[in-house]
Amino acid sequence: VRLANAKSIDASAIDSQIVVAKTQSIIGNGAIMTSSNGVKLLGTIATHADGVANLSITGGKLTLGENSNVVLRMFGAGSHDVLTADEFDAEGMFNLVFDMSYFDMGSEKMVSFNLTDLFEGADNTLFANANASMKNDNGKFDMAFDGVNGTVSFTAVPEPATYAALFGLAAMGFALYRRRR
Numbered sequence: 001v002r003l004a005n006a007k008s009i010d011a012s013a014i015d016s017q018i019v020v021a022k023t024q025s026i027i028g029n030g031a032i033m034t035s036s037n038g039v040k041l042l043g044t045i046a047t048h049a050d051g052v053a054n055l056s057i058t059g060g061k062l063t064l065g066e067n068s069n070v071v072l073r074m075f076g077a078g079s080h081d082v083l084t085a086d087e088f089d090a091e092g093m094f095n096l097v098f099d100m101s102y103f104d105m106g107s108e109k110m111v112s113f114n115l116t117d118l119f120e121g122a123d124n125t126l127f128a129n130a131n132a133s134m135k136n137d138n139g140k141f142d143m144a145f146d147g148v149n150g151t152v153s154f155t156a157v158p159e160p161a162t163y164a165a166l167f168g169l170a171a172m173g174f175a176l177y178r179r180r181r
Contacts (some may be wrong), residue, residue: 003028003055009036012059020045024066026055034060038087046071047081056084061181064129066092071135072118073099074154077111084120090129098143098152101136105156112153 001009001020008031011018017037020026025044032039038060045068047055062085064070072081096115105111116129132145132152143154 001028003030003032004159008033008037017063023166028055031056031060032060035053036060038062038085039051041065041068041070044069045083047054047073047083054082056083059086061085061087061089061091063089063091065092068093068094069097071097071099073101074103076104077108080113080118082118082120083181086121088119088126090126093129096118096127096130096132097135098132098147098154099135100138100141102153103141104139105141105154108156110153110155112141112151115150122146126150129134 010031010033012035018034018039020043022042027046029047034057039057040063042065074080110178116122116124127150129145130147134143140157141153141155142155
């Protein structure tokens with residue numbers, strides 16, 4: 001299912017769930033309006049790639065099946081995907097994937113997110129059932145994930161050239177020190 005340009009799927013008249021199977025996905029920036037049974041996800045759900053778009057489950061519950069994937073694109077400390085639902089549930093361990101391809105750390109060395117800011121309508125108990133990983137450009141960041149408190153932190157990893165410059169500076173300082181003695 002692909003939702004583009006804030007289009008929507010209205011399944012509120014359907015009594016049963018909308019089920020996304022293991023090899024299927026929902027990608028988009030619109031809304032899915034559901035009955036109270038909501039959407040059961042066994043595959044992948046991802047919001048759109050423009051940094052502003054969100055995916056919203058309106059009037060229903062998003063149930064994350066075991067080993068399902070939720071891909072959130074992170075663009076910066078104040079710009080990221082948001083997945084919204086009236087209620088979230090997890091049937092086992094699900095996977096949170098943070099797409100860092102376009103992440104701009106700015107002048108910060110570390111940035112931290114509370115996952116309830118990324119999953120509006122969720123509480124922290126949901127994230128105790130989550131594995132977390134990064135996608136793309138993984139070498140630029142270290143990630144720490146606290147599923148119990150629902151926080152994830154990214155720390156900038158200096159480029160090898162930065163380490164080389166620091167080492168060179170230290171070596172020059174040592175040489176000057178030795179020369180003075």
